[in-house]
Amino acid sequence: MRLVTFLFAASVVLVTLLLVFELWRGSVLPRHKFGFAFFVTSVWDPIFDQFGALPFIYGTLITAGVSLLIAVPLGLGAAIFLAELAPARVSDTLEFFIDLLAAVPSVIYGLLGVFIVIPLMREYIQPALKKSLGFLPLFQGPAYGVGFLTAGVVLAIMVIPYIISVSREVLLSVPRDQREAALALGATRWESTWKVVVPYARSGIMGSIFLALARALGETMAVTMVIGNTPTISASLFSPGYSIAAVIANEFTEATGDLYLQSLIELGLVLFLLTFILNGMARLLIVLTAQRGSGMGNA
Amino acid sequence: MSARVRWRKFVSAFMLTLTGICAFVAVAVLFFILGYLVFHGGSSVSWSFFTKLPAPVGETGGGMANAIVGSAKLLLIAALIGVPIGFLGAVYLAEFSGGSTAFVVRYAADLLNGVPSIVIGIFAYSLAVLPFKHFSTLAGGFALGLMMIPITLRSTEEFLRSVPNTLREGAMALGASKWQTIASVIVPAAYRGILTAILLAFARVAGETAPLLFTAFGNRFWSPGWNQPTASLPVMIYTYAIAPYDDWHRQAWAAGLVLLGLILVVNIVARAILARGVAVPRS
Amino acid sequence: MKRMAGLFLIVLTLAGVLWAEGTLSINGAGATFPYPMYSKWFDEYHKKNASIQINYQSIGSGGGIKQVTEGTVDFGASDGPMNDEQLKTYQDKHGFAILHFPTVLGADVPSYNIAGVTGELNFTPEAISGIFLGKITKWNDPAIASANKGVKLPGDDIVVVHRSDGSGTTYIWTDYLSKVSDEWKNKVGKGTSVNWPKGLGGKGNEGVAGLVKQTPNSFGYIELIYAIQNKMPYGRVRNSSGAFVKADLAGVTAAASGAAKDMPDDFRVSITNAPGKTAYPISSFTWLLIPSKFSDASKRDAIKGFVSWMLADGQNYAEALSYAKLPKEVVAKEKNALANVQ
Numbered sequence: 007m008r009l010v011t012f013l014f015a016a017s018v019v020l021v022t023l024l025l026v027f028e029l030w031r032g033s034v035l036p037r038h039k040f041g042f043a044f045f046v047t048s049v050w051d052p053i054f055d056q057f058g059a060l061p062f063i064y065g066t067l068i069t070a071g072v073s074l075l076i077a078v079p080l081g082l083g084a085a086i087f088l089a090e091l092a093p094a095r096v097s098d099t100l101e102f103f104i105d106l107l108a109a110v111p112s113v114i115y116g117l118l119g120v121f122i123v124i125p126l127m128r129e130y131i132q133p134a135l136k137k138s139l140g141f142l143p144l145f146q147g148p149a150y151g152v153g154f155l156t157a158g159v160v161l162a163i164m165v166i167p168y169i170i171s172v173s174r175e176v177l178l179s180v181p182r183d184q185r186e187a188a189l190a191l192g193a194t195r196w197e198s199t200w201k202v203v204v205p206y207a208r209s210g211i212m213g214s215i216f217l218a219l220a221r222a223l224g225e226t227m228a229v230t231m232v233i234g235n236t237p238t239i240s241a242s243l244f245s246p247g248y249s250i251a252a253v254i255a256n257e258f259t260e261a262t263g264d265l266y267l268q269s270l271i272e273l274g275l276v277l278f279l280l281t282f283i284l285n286g287m288a289r290l291l292i293v294l295t296a297q298r299g300s301g302m303g304n305a
Numbered sequence: 306m307s308a309r310v311r312w313r314k315f316v317s318a319f320m321l322t323l324t325g326i327c328a329f330v331a332v333a334v335l336f337f338i339l340g341y342l343v344f345h346g347g348s349s350v351s352w353s354f355f356t357k358l359p360a361p362v363g364e365t366g367g368g369m370a371n372a373i374v375g376s377a378k379l380l381l382i383a384a385l386i387g388v389p390i391g392f393l394g395a396v397y398l399a400e401f402s403g404g405s406t407a408f409v410v411r412y413a414a415d416l417l418n419g420v421p422s423i424v425i426g427i428f429a430y431s432l433a434v435l436p437f438k439h440f441s442t443l444a445g446g447f448a449l450g451l452m453m454i455p456i457t458l459r460s461t462e463e464f465l466r467s468v469p470n471t472l473r474e475g476a477m478a479l480g481a482s483k484w485q486t487i488a489s490v491i492v493p494a495a496y497r498g499i500l501t502a503i504l505l506a507f508a509r510v511a512g513e514t515a516p517l518l519f520t521a522f523g524n525r526f527w528s529p530g531w532n533q534p535t536a537s538l539p540v541m542i543y544t545y546a547i548a549p550y551d552d553w554h555r556q557a558w559a560a561g562l563v564l565l566g567l568i569l570v571v572n573i574v575a576r577a578i579l580a581r582g583v584a585v586p587r588s
Numbered sequence: 589m590k591r592m593a594g595l596f597l598i599v600l601t602l603a604g605v606l607w608a609e610g611t612l613s614i615n616g617a618g619a620t621f622p623y624p625m626y627s628k629w630f631d632e633y634h635k636k637n638a639s640i641q642i643n644y645q646s647i648g649s650g651g652g653i654k655q656v657t658e659g660t661v662d663f664g665a666s667d668g669p670m671n672d673e674q675l676k677t678y679q680d681k682h683g684f685a686i687l688h689f690p691t692v693l694g695a696d697v698p699s700y701n702i703a704g705v706t707g708e709l710n711f712t713p714e715a716i717s718g719i720f721l722g723k724i725t726k727w728n729d730p731a732i733a734s735a736n737k738g739v740k741l742p743g744d745d746i747v748v749v750h751r752s753d754g755s756g757t758t759y760i761w762t763d764y765l766s767k768v769s770d771e772w773k774n775k776v777g778k779g780t781s782v783n784w785p786k787g788l789g790g791k792g793n794e795g796v797a798g799l800v801k802q803t804p805n806s807f808g809y810i811e812l813i814y815a816i817q818n819k820m821p822y823g824r825v826r827n828s829s830g831a832f833v834k835a836d837l838a839g840v841t842a843a844a845s846g847a848a849k850d851m852p853d854d855f856r857v858s859i860t861n862a863p864g865k866t867a868y869p870i871s872s873f874t875w876l877l878i879p880s881k882f883s884d885a886s887k888r889d890a891i892k893g894f895v896s897w898m899l900a901d902g903q904n905y906a907e908a909l910s911y912a913k914l915p916k917e918v919v920a921k922e923k924n925a926l927a928n929v930q
Contacts, residue, residue, distance in 0.1 A: 256753050258519055
């Protein structure tokens with residue numbers, strides 16, 4: 007019995023190792039040919055066999071960054087409300103719905119992105135941004151509807167539930183005496199929350215952000231349906247772009263030639279490493295907050 | 306009350322209202338999504354949607370019968386892979402293992418959990434498609450099963466661990482072997498949580514599209530057996546949504562509604578099972 | 589409860605296995621260019637031969653070439669013929685050759701979405717190459733306006749749309765551009781996947797048509813039937829004789845007439861920018877990529893049966909979907925070539 011269950015548990019480790027190995031082995035050609043230059047070249051040319059990862063890394067990071075800029079304030083705000091203000095039953099009910107939001111598949115977000123967000127962006131939001139903030143290079147260029155900004159907005163909706171549910175948990179785990187001490191000293195509800203509770207849970211909240219970031223980086227379907235699928239590096243958020251996951255989804259089944267295919271696999275390896283590091287940091291941070299429960303908190 | 310205090314109280318009320326708005330917005334999004342899908346997809350969810358095969362390109366009519374059955378077959382294979390490995394692996398972690406092995410296994414599971422689904426697709430392609438020289442339901446199910454493993458494993462382990470030691474000790478005091486203890490005492494005690502974990506893992510992979518792109522591929526007809534490419538709901542939604550045909554858009558909405566409806570129902574049922582059952586500490 | 593579940597699973601597996609016995613399932617993948625034609629053909633063929641199912645996935649010509657070379661599909665389809673290097677790769681990998689079989693003729697049309705312009709614009713080769721090179725950026729540029737006197741063109745930026753996946757439609761378009769523009773030939777070249785100077789990427793002909801249809805001021809290339817089925821305007825292109833020709837059956841057939849007489853044995857030929865007053869300059873054959881050897885005799889016979897049907901009855905479905913029929917000489921030559929599939 008012990009042996010049987012051990013074998014099953016070991017198979018998990020084996021499969022994971024095999025996955026990393028396959029990614030490594032499957033990307034040997036571009037690693038030898040391009041080396042480190044792969045990460046800083048921006049040309050992606052299957053005809054002349056030149057492959058550089060920069061546009062995809064850029065697109066992945068920019069869209070994730072935009073999504074966090076939107077999702078973190080909203081998510082943290084909602085988490086504060088749920089943890090500090092709402093009565094327990096309301097908090098639990100709302101959390102229930104937010105967990106359901108996390109269960110919506112990526113392709114459905116993509117569907118909504120194509121038919122709702124893109125026209126909204128193209129007809130209203132992008133022109134409005136251009137008129138008001140068009141002096142910034144961020145908001146210049148034609149308003150296609152697709153692009154970095156749209157992908158960022160769709161990703162933001164997708165990652166908010168993660169920020170909310172983890173932040174809510176860590177906020178709830180902050181010991182009561184912290185709040186009460188602040189209130190006893192004359193702080194308002196908000197001051198007690200913002201200046202005492204939130205800093206106390208800071209690491210856990212950071213952890214939730216890293217988790218959300220990891221999710222945003224790996225998103226494939228919703229992104230490829232709204233980002234424009236063009237390997238471009240541009241300061242403008244209106245520009246169409248590409249992300250690592252999206253280019254793999256689009257070009258993997260048709261990459262003729264080993265160097266082409268393996269360059270895509272190397273991109274997969276890069277993505278894997280990015281999410282691996284972020285997930286690791288996230289977990290560390292969340293654990294750190296939990297451990298603070300016993301000691302004296304330092305703001 | 307001084308002006309400063311009034312100001313601080315105002316700020317407090319204002320900021321806290323803002324947070325309430327944030328929460329409201331987040332929840333509203335969910336209902337908006339649902340409502341929009343019902344509005345657009347509801348009218349297209351017809352009998353022919355469930356029973357007809359896709360029509361030739363450009364012609365109207367046709368349905369997604371093969372995609373619905375295909376998704377069901379894929380999920381069956383995924384469950385056959387994900388559930389035993391996840392469950393039995395969790396039993397090992399909770400009941401048998403020492404500290405360091407447990408750490409390694411948990412770490413590997415968390416790693417696997419964090420792998421982007423497109424990368425799982427690459428892996429499944431090289432392992433389950435290339436050597437056999439064809440796309441298949443089995444390959445797609447394999448990819449989805451891989452994604453189910455970590456979710457099932459970690460959650461099941463938590464629920465098994467949460468069973469109080471007194472139950473274990475009581476059983477062993479009565480002369481039960483380790484295996485009997487696990488099978489007749491511990492697992493039944495934790496079964497609600499385990500079922501919830503399996504259902505949630507199920508709901509998670511039911512909507513996955515990316516890994517199926519290079520494994521199950523696609524099929525305009527019924528997929529015979531398990532060794533041929535198959536259509537699936539998520540991939541059909543993707544294909545139809547980015548195409549220009551209005552009839553295909555209509556069907557994509559319907560499929561989206563059906564898929565999301567299924568996922569939400571499974572999620573709600575899973576949580577209901579947990580809520581009614583044994584009180585377990587929050588993870 | 590457990591016993592019921594186990595029984596259910598066994599029944600299901602048996603059903604799956606048994607069901608597999610009855611139907612012969614053949615898988616193909618490739619070009620989106622002829623996808624409306626192929627999906628109609630495979631549907632009709634299945635109606636006539638209920639035990640044969642030909643499942644075709646339109647993932648782009650690049651995908652078709654790749655997957656048939658990998659052996660994960662039984663046949664491929666492409667509108668960009670495989671080049672010598674790809675043929676050699678296939679030969680080296682499998683030990684036998686892969687054969688091209690033309691199926692129909694189609695056309696890449698320049699489609700656009702300009703507010704207020706519902707009619708047909710005229711495009712010179714310089715205009716098209718200039719737009720796609722990124723040198724001509726606005727709709728009212730003289731290069732476009734001079735060929736369209738009397739049409740009010742806006743001063744808006746042109747939104748170029750191209751393929752994001754490996755595409756035979758792209759091959760046809762870039763093959764044409766390479767012939768009419770030296771700058772294009774040297775800077776970008778021709779292929780199924782090129783380094784586009786600018787533009788948005790759509791997946792498949794479906795994706796490009798979708799983008800053009802939804803994006804104002806856009807300009808993209810799609811196969812004729814996609815423009816027709818989606819009621820999208822498309823322009824005339826000036827051919828090598830100087831006439832502005834709109835893509836239609838006559839124009840495409842005229843483009844193929846020269847090639848029909850001099851068709852090489854392997855059927856790989858380019859008919860873009862073909863001579864002839866009525867020829868449409870961005871026309872092309874599209875091919876099925878069929879291995880010359882099959883280890884599974886029933887699959888081989890089914891595919892050969894389909895190709896024979898396609899060359900005879902199948903051709904009658906082509907014109908309804910705006911694809912031109914194969915010239916008689918080509919059909920005859922293909923019938924003979926079918927014997928090479930063993």
